[in-house]
Amino acid sequence: MKVFKLIFKNTLRHKLRTFLTILGIAIAVVAFGLLRTVVTAWHAGVEASSANRLITRQAVSFIFPLPLAYKNKIENVPGISTVTYAIWFSGVYIDKNQFFARLAVDANTIFDVYPEFVLSKKEKENFIKERNACVIGSDIAKQYNLKVGDQMTLEGDIYPGRWDFVIRGIYKPRDKTTDGTQMLFHWDYINERMKEESPGRANRVGWYIEKIDDPNQSGEISAKIDALFKNSTAETKTESERAFQQGFLASTSAIITAMNIISFVIIGIIMLVLGNTMIMSARERTREYAVMKTLGFSGRHLTGLIMGESLVISAIGGALGLFLTFPIVQGFSEVIPKGFFPIFQLEPITVILACSAAILIGVLSSIFPIQRALNTRIVDGFRFVG
Amino acid sequence: MSSIISVKDVSKTYSRDSFSIPVLNNLSLEVDEGDFLALMGPSGSGKTTLLNLIAGIDKPTSGTITVGGTDISKLNESALAKWRAQSIGFVFQFYNLIPVLTAFENVELPLLLAPLSKSERREHVETALTVVGLDDRMDHYPKQLSGGQEQRVAIARAIVTDPLLLVADEPTGDLDKNSADEILTLLDRLNKEFKKTIIIVTHDPHAAEKARITRTLDKGYLV
Numbered sequence: 001m002k003v004f005k006l007i008f009k010n011t012l013r014h015k016l017r018t019f020l021t022i023l024g025i026a027i028a029v030v031a032f033g034l035l036r037t038v039v040t041a042w043h044a045g046v047e048a049s050s051a052n053r054l055i056t057r058q059a060v061s062f063i064f065p066l067p068l069a070y071k072n073k074i075e076n077v078p079g080i081s082t083v084t085y086a087i088w089f090s091g092v093y094i095d096k097n098q099f100f101a102r103l104a105v106d107a108n109t110i111f112d113v114y115p116e117f118v119l120s121k122k123e124k125e126n127f128i129k130e131r132n133a134c135v136i137g138s139d140i141a142k143q144y145n146l147k148v149g150d151q152m153t154l155e156g157d158i159y160p161g162r163w164d165f166v167i168r169g170i171y172k173p174r175d176k177t178t179d180g181t182q183m184l185f186h187w188d189y190i191n192e193r194m195k196e197e198s199p200g201r202a203n204r205v206g207w208y209i210e211k212i213d214d215p216n217q218s219g220e221i222s223a224k225i226d227a228l229f230k231n232s233t234a235e236t237k238t239e240s241e242r243a244f245q246q247g248f249l250a251s252t253s254a255i256i257t258a259m260n261i262i263s264f265v266i267i268g269i270i271m272l273v274l275g276n277t278m279i280m281s282a283r284e285r286t287r288e289y290a291v292m293k294t295l296g297f298s299g300r301h302l303t304g305l306i307m308g309e310s311l312v313i314s315a316i317g318g319a320l321g322l323f324l325t326f327p328i329v330q331g332f333s334e335v336i337p338k339g340f341f342p343i344f345q346l347e348p349i350t351v352i353l354a355c356s357a358a359i360l361i362g363v364l365s366s367i368f369p370i371q372r373a374l375n376t377r378i379v380d381g382f383r384f385v386g
Numbered sequence: 387m388s389s390i391i392s393v394k395d396v397s398k399t400y401s402r403d404s405f406s407i408p409v410l411n412n413l414s415l416e417v418d419e420g421d422f423l424a425l426m427g428p429s430g431s432g433k434t435t436l437l438n439l440i441a442g443i444d445k446p447t448s449g450t451i452t453v454g455g456t457d458i459s460k461l462n463e464s465a466l467a468k469w470r471a472q473s474i475g476f477v478f479q480f481y482n483l484i485p486v487l488t489a490f491e492n493v494e495l496p497l498l499l500a501p502l503s504k505s506e507r508r509e510h511v512e513t514a515l516t517v518v519g520l521d522d523r524m525d526h527y528p529k530q531l532s533g534g535q536e537q538r539v540a541i542a543r544a545i546v547t548d549p550l551l552l553v554a555d556e557p558t559g560d561l562d563k564n565s566a567d568e569i570l571t572l573l574d575r576l577n578k579e580f581k582k583t584i585i586i587v588t589h590d591p592h593a594a595e596k597a598r599i600t601r602t603l604d605k606g607y608l609v
Contacts, residue, residue: 003498009486291482294443295496295543296471298464378443382478 003301007308010281021277022317025361028270029321029354030328035263036350037329042249042256044343048177049241051215053113054080056208056225057244059235065204066234068191073228079221080210084109087187087206091154091163100140101179102154104187107133113211116174117182123148123169131189133168139180141170152183159190161197177343209241267357274317275365278310282369289373290381299374306373310366311359318358322351390551390583391417391440396449398435398606409435411606412449422577423585424597431603433587434555440585441474441553442466454550471499475544477554481536483528483543489515490524493542500547514542517580518572534565541572545582552576554586558593570596 011018040047056074058064065087075083089102107128111119119127119135127133134152141147146167154163165185173180187205194202212221222238229236239247249256282289289302326346333344376384393415400407409432417423425433438444439451442458451459454473461469470476483492493514497507515521518538528536537557544552554573558566574596576582586597594600602609 005491006484006487013486287482288484291478291484292495293467294441294470294474294476296467296499298467301499379438 025317026321033325041341046245053241054210055244056238059237068203082211085205116178117171126168134165134185135169137180286384307366311362314362390419392452424594427603473550475549479556479559514546
């Protein structure tokens with residue numbers, strides 16, 4: 001008989017209690033994994049941001065547009081290789097519940113600045129030459145069963161009216177963090193109609209995106225761009241794409257912080273549950289520990305037995321939780337609209353955190369029972385009535 | 387015969403809340419190698435305390451206890467644990483077997499601390515269980531054994547390391563008469579046949595009759 005065998009036999013003494021504790025840990029790990037995945041998904045835009053891209057927006061707020069005329073001036077700033085622009089179109093596809101990003105972009109330059117949207121040369125050419133062409137991400141194509149040549153009709157809200165598009169390309173995300181749920185179409189197509197129907201809104205873009213040669217110069221280049229439009233009617237604020245994305249998230253930071261806290265509170269609660277289980281087990285075995293001490297087992301042996309049992313329970317619970325988390329996260333990603341969380345997947349860091357949390361729970365939960373077992377004198381242990 | 391246990395001027399006082407309770411008072415005792423000593427006396431007389439001190443599971447407030455040439459009153463907890471593993475076999479009133487382990491595994495438990503191979507451990511355990519007459523119950527769990535059989539497993543566990551001294555606290559206190567007789571006969575056999583030095587604590591005069599020497603304690607003094 002080995003000590004490991006005794007640990008396993010001890011673990012199975014109260015099968016129902018052990019099972020419920022393992023189940024509790026598994027559910028906590030699933031909840032932890034799911035919450036962390038949501039938080040990670042929320043930050044996906046930040047993670048996907050490129051160091052060599054700057055974003056220029058209206059200084060007052062992102063929702064105010066900028067004149068198209070700024071493009072030429074920005075292009076002349078040293079260190080910038082390409083300038084492109086986009087505007088948030090919004091609109092409704094099928095119904096209001098179908099959410100994904102719909103952006104009017106500069107068709108000629110957008111894919112030079114966003115090489116992570118992988119599109120074939122032919123698709124790119126077809127997209128550029130046809131005014132009402134659009135390109136969609138592969139996730140959107142899969143979700144709505146769309147293919148090249150299909151029609152997509154949007155009902156405009158910011159830009160009222162019916163907008164018909166023809167799919168001329170389906171881009172593939174280059175990286176795991178690349179958003180595969182965007183719909184991109186010609187800014188010119190929108191602008192032409194604005195000129196006719198609402199001339200005051202024509203020649204306006206939402207934001208500029210600059211591709212720069214050296215990310216180390218982003219601060220200097222940003223300052224130069226903003227200096228160009230100082231004291232104009234539309235002053236600009238230029239920042240790295242990462243800072244831009246983070247600013248975008250700032251409005252929801254309280255929710256993210258709450259989710260982060262809740263995910264760790266769950267771990268704390270389950271630690272107490274396992275701690276309680278271990279305390280009960282150790283209390284019930286007070287006499288046995290006294291017997292083992294009498295036989296010559298040292299504090300190190302008892303520590304190994306109690307911590308081993310705690311770790312076995314937490315490891316099985318953690319493993320079961322992780323095993324369940326993968327299909328549950330996958331299920332969630334299938335159910336929730338792609339546009340809300342374009343990247344919704346279990347990240348390695350979440351798996352590492354969950355595993356670490358399970359081990360930590362196992363170790364911490366055993367501290368008090370170990371302390372009690374070690375501090376109880378043998379003669380007191382024999383007198384103990386559980 | 388040479389003295390294997392020497393208890394000199396030992397006192398033991400327990401503290402409970404703000405009270406000091408003297409249990410043993412300047413007690414001295416010598417036990418020779420191969421003796422079978424029964425400690426008798428009324429409840430609270432200090433029998434079990436004396437046994438615990440000799441077995442090294444408690445420490446005297448003052449005085450010295452030498453067992454097999456080792457002054458155990460000077461050993462720290464860790465050294466005392468090692469000494470107990472090598473030198474003492476303990477039999478309890480309520481057997482105190484580990485319920486999730488078989489008879490074999492319970493007897494094997496103290497051997498896990500010894501540098502023995504698996505086959506050596508098996509040999510020792512089988513020998514010990516054969517001595518107590520339970521070689522056909524090796525795979526039985528404590529709940530599948532009678533009280534007498536459980537106590538015999540506990541005795542096998544106590545002798546499996548071939549200890550210097552076997553101590554038993556009320557070994558027949560939880561058994562019926564027949565089972566008690568079996569246990570006493572076994573202890574007697576261990577003393578006579580295997581030359582084990584044995585100290586038992588008992589209330590039972592019948593049990594004390596099996597011992598070669600009987601000493602009585604009263605209020606912490608040997609009388």
